[in-house]
Amino acid sequence: MSITELAWFKSSYSGTEGDSCVEVALDWRKSTHSGTQGDSCIEIAPCPTAIHIRDSKDTRRPGFHVGPDAWRHFTGYAAEQA
Template structure:
C-alpha cells in the first residue's frame, strides 16, 4: 500500500504549538461496484469503532462516520433508495 492511499491527520491530542504528537491514517477503499470510468461512488475506511465514508469525486470534503452497528441499516437504506 502506498502512502498516497492513506489520509493522514494529527491526533486530537496534539496541540497547535508543534509539539511531539502522533499522526493516524485511514486506508480508503473504493466501492467494488465502481468501474474504471470514474463513476460516482463512495470510498470507505474501516477502524475498529468507526466506518468512515466519503465521496470519491471530492475526498477533501468532510466525511461521514458510522458505528459498525449503524452500518448495516445504512447500507440497506441506501440500497432501497437506489432502486
C-alpha cells in the first residue's frame, strides 16, 4: 500500500495555524463480500482500540467506530445469519 492510498487527517488537537500538527491515517478496506458495482458496501479501518466503519458510497460523510469486542460479536452474529 502506498502512502497516498491512506486516508490522512489532522488530529483534533492540531491548531488552526497549521504548525505543530500530527496527521494520522486509516487504512480503509472494503468487505470481501462487496459486489463489483460498488453499492451496498461498507469499509472498515481497524486500529488497536477501535474499528472505524463508513459507507463506501459516500466516504466524505462521517462514519462511526466500535470497540474490537463489539466488532467481533457483530461479525460472529453476521456469519451465523449468512
